[in-house]
Amino acid sequence: MSQQIAIVGSGPSGLYVAEALGKLLPDAAIDVIDRLPTPYGLVRGGIAPDHQSTKNVTRQFERTLSRPGTRFLGNVEIGRDLTYDELKAAYDVVVLSIGAAVDRPLGIPGDALPGVYGSAAFVGWYNGHPTHADLAPLLDGTALAVIGNGNVALDVVRVIAKTQAELAASDICVHAGEAMAAANLTDLYIIGRRGPVEASFTSKELGELGDLERCDVIVDPQQLPADVGSHVPEKEVKVKQRNLEILREFASRPLGERAMRLHILFCAAPVAVLGEERVRTLVLERTRLEQGRAVATGERFELPVQTVVSAIGYRTAPFPGVPFDEARGILANDEGLIEPGVYASGWCKHGPRGVVGTNRTDAQGLVQRIVSELDQTPEHAHKFGGAEIDRLLRERGAVVVDFEAWREIDRAEVSRAQGAKPREKFVRVQEMLEAAFALPGDERH
Amino acid sequence: MGHEITILIGTMTGTAELVSDDVRDVLEAAGYRVVIEPMDDLTESIFSRGSTFLICTSTYGQGDVPDNAQAFFSSLQDARPDLSHVQYGLIALGDRTYKATYCGGGRRFDALLSELGATRLGEPLMHDAGSGTLPEDVAVDWVKRWADTWLAREVEVA
Known part of the structure; x- marks a missing residue:
């Protein structure tokens, strides 16, 4: 046999x-x-x-x-x-x-409030995975934050930011396409604990954010270092340099008048999600970098958001x-x-x-x-x-x-x-x- | 016996290997002998096995050669063998959304082999993953013409 x-x-x-x-x-x-x-x-x-x-x-x-x-x-x-x-x-x-x-939980107070979703569930919802097809995420607010600095985070904001015309040749499930078309989001956030060099974005995916029809990209030029730094493995230097170039180009753009704004925030660690019935506020703490590691500064700030998607890895x-x-x-x-x-x-x-x-x-x-x-x-x-x-x-x-x-x-x-x-x-x-x-x-x- | 062609594959996801499998079928049907070699464990010595090669490679990251081709590519860069007896065709797989680095893996091989004295037969095939065509379909059509144009005469002479 x-x-x-x-x-x-x-x-x-x-x-x-x-x-x-x-x-x-x-x-x-x-x-x-x-x-x-x-x-x-x-x-x-x-x-x-x-x-x-x-x-x-x-x-x-x-x-x-x-x-x-x-x-x-x-x-x-x-x-x-x-x-x-x-x-x-x-x-x-x-x-x-x-x-x-299985989504890795955010592990912060409020992470189970209605309006907080893991990216496996959220992506599974728009991609029609039977386990998540009925997620029906709350998209009725004006602001949504995606936590995480990998390509999944980029995917989520890009798919949300795209117009129906931009998604016409995609296979986004009809239920998700309709829900996104009915949403009135004006501000999207991508949030990373560490900096642009530490983000695990690939350059093509990052660059795509600059081509969105109805969405401006906003990056604070002060968050972009002059160079990738010595802690980056040699194999990754080129892609990190390219990512920095792309982000600099985003940062240099004059503020546009598109219907949506995508804010890319680095060095911000999620601390808590606040709200009674559902998400109302995301509390973040500024970090500073030491050889690529995020160190807490104690300085907190709040973002008024109604939906949070965490894209911080899976188990x-x-x-x-x-x-x-x-x-x-x-x-x-x-x-x-x-x-x-x-x-x-x-x-x-x-x-x-x-x-x-x-x-x-x-x-x-x-x-x-x-x-x-x-x-x-x-x-x-x-x-x-x-x-x-x-x-x-x-x-x-x-x-x-x-x-x-x-x-x-x-x-x-x-x-x-x-x-x-x-x-x-x-x-x-x-x-x-x-x-x-x-x-x-x-x-x- | 027909002309022997060695196909060297650089691939991340296996697409270049799939393309090579189909290209081999077409070439064998046309009477050529074909050997397929993934680049994984190759060294410059592969070029002593014959004179006609097809490089079939995708592109990875910032226009780089794929992971399975990196050691082979660096070994050629370091050893700088004389490849003046080598002729090659090129099938480069890429994605135009990468703009400047489109088909970079194939372009790098092309530049390096030329530098080492090898002669490219004909224009390379560059396939755009976003073109709506499948690389294996395009490559099969391309390789028929490529072999007819560049190899048939030699077979007749031989």
């Missing part, structure tokens, strides 16, 4: 692992399991809806999932449809690539049966090894960092290790793999979305999109299943 491998999670990390395993072990049977009926993880639910070219990476993932021997088992949740022990019993190798889907959701590293918010692992035969890959292994392609290099390294450890398994000892899992899923009446069924969902989303939109996502699992197993309407019951 061939090697039987399960990968849990069909985001970039899991699918790069599947790709690399498929290349090194052409005879292996690889099952890619996802709790959603739709594959691709953050490429579908995280990458901004107006960054369609970044989503083109799904073409490679399609090839990976179409490889003979590789299957997609969507709408299968470990803990609901199968147990972790059943996975281990059925497969020679189990790779967990479940990402980091992995604990996985039943797997030891959890509470401090780091990841699955406990040793260079990817969770226990013999079980591995972690991607954000659940090392925390949320890097771009889509970073996962490819990581996956290749992990797969080399998996293959060398798998080589020590004698051939006769291979397990039953997918056949056993299929039997369990059938017994339990699970509705499994395979790759062909996903393609039905995909086609249905593309065909119902209006205008220049590339697709109109289904945002509920039930809708996805109806599209996956489309029957003529009168035969559905």
